[in-house]
Amino acid sequence: MRITVKPLFGAAAAAALLLAACETVPATDAALDDTGAAEAAPAEPAEMVVEVHEGDFATIQQFVTPGGVSVWLVEEPSIPILSLRMAWEQGEASDPEGLEGLTSALVYQMNEGAGDLDSLAFATRMEELNMSFGCGSDSETVYCSASMLTDNADEAMDLVALAMNEPRMDEGPFERFRREQLISLKTRETSQQYLARRALEQALMPDHPFARETSEESINALTPELALARKDEVMVKDGMFVTAVGAMSPQELAPLIDEAVAGLPATSDETPIEDVDLRDPLEAPLVVDLPQPQSLVIFVGKGPARDDPDFFPAYVLNYTFGGGGFESRLMKDLRVEKGLTYGVYTGLDTGDHLNFWQGGGSTKNESAGAFIEGLRTEMTDIAENGVTEQELEDAKAYLTGSYPLSFDSNSKIAGNLMSVRLEDLGIDYLDRRNALVEAVTLEDVNRIAAEYLQPDNFTYIVVGQPEGIEETASLPDPEDEEISLDDAGDQEEHNSEETEAFPDPDHG
Numbered sequence: 001m002r003i004t005v006k007p008l009f010g011a012a013a014a015a016a017l018l019l020a021a022c023e024t025v026p027a028t029d030a031a032l033d034d035t036g037a038a039e040a041a042p043a044e045p046a047e048m049v050v051e052v053h054e055g056d057f058a059t060i061q062q063f064v065t066p067g068g069v070s071v072w073l074v075e076e077p078s079i080p081i082l083s084l085r086m087a088w089e090q091g092e093a094s095d096p097e098g099l100e101g102l103t104s105a106l107v108y109q110m111n112e113g114a115g116d117l118d119s120l121a122f123a124t125r126m127e128e129l130n131m132s133f134g135c136g137s138d139s140e141t142v143y144c145s146a147s148m149l150t151d152n153a154d155e156a157m158d159l160v161a162l163a164m165n166e167p168r169m170d171e172g173p174f175e176r177f178r179r180e181q182l183i184s185l186k187t188r189e190t191s192q193q194y195l196a197r198r199a200l201e202q203a204l205m206p207d208h209p210f211a212r213e214t215s216e217e218s219i220n221a222l223t224p225e226l227a228l229a230r231k232d233e234v235m236v237k238d239g240m241f242v243t244a245v246g247a248m249s250p251q252e253l254a255p256l257i258d259e260a261v262a263g264l265p266a267t268s269d270e271t272p273i274e275d276v277d278l279r280d281p282l283e284a285p286l287v288v289d290l291p292q293p294q295s296l297v298i299f300v301g302k303g304p305a306r307d308d309p310d311f312f313p314a315y316v317l318n319y320t321f322g323g324g325g326f327e328s329r330l331m332k333d334l335r336v337e338k339g340l341t342y343g344v345y346t347g348l349d350t351g352d353h354l355n356f357w358q359g360g361g362s363t364k365n366e367s368a369g370a371f372i373e374g375l376r377t378e379m380t381d382i383a384e385n386g387v388t389e390q391e392l393e394d395a396k397a398y399l400t401g402s403y404p405l406s407f408d409s410n411s412k413i414a415g416n417l418m419s420v421r422l423e424d425l426g427i428d429y430l431d432r433r434n435a436l437v438e439a440v441t442l443e444d445v446n447r448i449a450a451e452y453l454q455p456d457n458f459t460y461i462v463v464g465q466p467e468g469i470e471e472t473a474s475l476p477d478p479e480d481e482e483i484s485l486d487d488a489g490d491q492e493e494h495n496s497e498e499t500e501a502f503p504d505p506d507h508g
Contacts, residue, residue, distance in 0.1 A: 050250050057430040058413070063250050067258035068266075071242040072417050072427070073250055076410060080150045082246030082253075083410040084160075085418040086261075087143040089352065090234045093209040093273050099221055101214040103234065105177055106227045107135035107142060112173035114162040119173050122163070131156040133163060139210055140273075140352050141422065142234050147411060150247045157256040165263030167231070169224035181219045192296040192463040195288045196360075199461050200300055203286060203473075204278045210354060238267045243417035245410040276354040278302055282473040285372060285460040295368040295464030298360035299375065301457040304448075306350040306423050312436045313444035314348060314357070314452065319395040320387050320445075321378075321453065322346025322359050327394065329378055334361070340371045350423070357452060369468020376455040383453045386446030400434040 051062040061073045092103045111126070111134050113119040126133060131148035144164075148156035188194040201211040240261070244253055281301060304310040322330040323346050330344045346359030363371040387395075407413050420429045462469065 048250065048254060053427045055428060055431040058407075060417070060427055061250055062427060063254070065254040065258050067254075067261065068237055069240055069242055069257050069261060071244060071250070071253065071257060072421065073243075073248070073253060074245045074413055074417070075247070075249065076245055076413075077247045079410055080247050081410050082146075082148050082150050082153050082244060082248055083414040084146045084148075084246075085143065085241075085243045085414045086145075087141055087241045087418055087422060088234055088236070089141060089239060089422065090268075090270050091137050091140040091142055093139040093212070093353075094270060095212075095230075097212070098218055099226065100212050100218040101181060102222055102226060102230050103137045103142060104181075104214075105174070105222050106230045106234070107137045107144075108177045109169050109173060109224075109227060110135040110144065110163055110167055113168035113170055114159075115166045115168075117162070118168065118170060122159075125159055129156045129159065131159070133160055143418070145411075145414075153248065153252075153256065157260055161260040161262070164235070164260050167228070169227050171224060174222075174224050174227070178219055178222070181214060182216060185214065185216060185219070190290070192290060192292065192362075195290060196296055196298045196461045196463045199286055199288050199463075200298065200459065203282055203459055203461070204300065205276050205354075208276050209273050210276060232265050233268050233270050236265045236268045237261060240264075241418060241421045243414045243421060245413045245417070273353060275352075278354075278356065281457060281459040283456075284471040284473045285462050285466075285469055286473040287466060287469065288461065288463045289465060290463050292464045293365065294362045295365050295371075295462050295466040296360065296362050297368065297371055297375075297460065297462050298358065299458040299460045300356050300358045301452065301459070303348050303350070303355045303357035303452065305355045306425070308355075310448055310451075311348070311350070313440050313448045316392065316395050316399065316437060316440045317382075317387065317445045317448050317453075318346055318348055318357070319399060320391045321382055321449075324395065324398065327398070329382065330359070330361075330375070333378055334371065334374045338370070338374060340364075340367050340374060344375075357458075365465050366467050368462055368464065368466030369470070372460055372462070372469065375460075379453045379455040379458075382449045383455075384450070386442070386449055389442055392440070392442050392445055396437055396440065399437050403434060 048063055048066060053060045053062065058074050061075065062071070063073070064070050090103075092100075095102045111122060113122045117125060129148065129152055131146065131152075133144070133146045135142065135144040137143070146156070146160050198213070205211050242257060285297075304314050319327075320329060322328045322344060325331060326336070328344075328346075330346065334340045334344050335342065341361045341363045344359065344361030346357065349356050349358055359375075361371070406416055416430075420426070426432075
């Protein structure tokens with residue numbers, strides 16, 4: 001369905017539009033001012049075309065605002081809340097060399113004061129409006145989110161516009177960011193997750209921007225002025241994505257969005273980063289010594305891209321192998337039967353530049369060798385013998401039946417729509433997704449198992465003081481190659497989750 005509308009700007013504009021319907025003035029006509037001189041008639045706002053996707057899962061309205069911003073909107077009149085997402089496909093990996101952490105500094109400051117409002121006044125104003133606003137980043141993306149009552153959406157979006165167009169970057173909040181980052185540099189050296197990721201990046205992609213890390217020098221080199229300049233490189237109108245869910249029409253939402261991003265540059269000269277070409281897997285486990293009673297084991301191998309026909313067979317297979325919690329083979333064998341761990345997980349990680357199959361779990365130092373051997377045994381079995389028809393049906397039933405739970409709030413719907421947009425899956429993806437899962441056959445799954453889940457396809461990293469590992473690999477000389485994590489702080493958040501099932505970022 002295709003609908004053409006004119007953007008509205010409040011009640012006055014609505015009245016003007018109604019009047020214009022009764023009496024149209026040709027664009028070439030002119031009015032007279034007090035002196036009798038002719039004045040050019042103001043140009044009428046451009047028409048806005050709304051494409052409507054009437055899906056079984058959701059009705060999505062797709063349009064480009066008069067200001068040139070691409071929007072997907074799901075109208076939900078029964079809930080008086082507007083949830084908004086904005087995203088740009090540039091992230092931390094494109095920070096300039098020597099200024100690692102700059103994008104993190106930028107997004108940290110985005111709700112720390114704007115215009116005449118300092119950090120405290122900005123936070124107070126958000127509380128008064130009963131709204132939230134904040135930004136974040138990862139290796140490939142910068143994003144901002146806002147949630148507000150539709151009754152005061154105009155005022156709430158005025159505050160978002162102030163943050164987007166006039167962020168203060170005051171030295172006080174900026175110094176707080178520096179302190180937090182410098183503390184994290186010290187604490188990450190005792191984080192098993194951080195050390196495992198760092199070793200993995202050194203082993204598999206040491207020369208890629210994903211493997212660059214923050215340092216004391218790079219954090220101390222950051223300034224508010226550099227963060228503001230970074231904003232103009234990343235947050236631009238060209239290529240910007242917006243998703244929204246709430247009790248609001250395209251005509252009402254479009255001017256609010258255009259006002260919010262009015263001060264953003266149209267384009268940027270930012271150069272896209274290259275795809276990651278993972279090195280060959282190490283022939284033996286790589287051990288990072290850390291005095292701990294338990295060893296953390298992670299394993300990573302190549303996985304299919306999100307648009308690869310192999311993705312959905314791999315996604316369904318992953319549930320049976322290690323992604324299905326207590327229903328997965330790894331949990332049944334390594335926890336329930338052998339008691340080697342409280343939890344073990346696997347998952348597919350997809351992105352624009354890197355796709356891999358990963359997993360991990362923790363075990364006592366004394367049983368680290370047995371834990372890795374158990375992983376390899378289960379991989380060999382599923383690669384050689386495949387899964388059963390019952391396992392396939394159970395996986396598909398769970399993955400299709402649980403999918404609606406990812407859409408039980410406006411915020412979740414907006415977030416999932418943004419994932420669809422960033423992955424370029426198509427506006428009808430939500431309706432096609434379960435059918436794609438159901439279409440996976442036993443032959444598909446077992447072919448993927450034989451291709452991807454060979455034990456020698458994976459690199460194994462162990463952090464702790466493991467026992468029972470007869471042969472180990474060595475790290476390259478750290479003086480020759482830089483190693484890193486995208487965000488040490490993010491890894492700290494995973495410490496409490498290392499025994500939980502790996503969360504699929506795409507929800508399938």
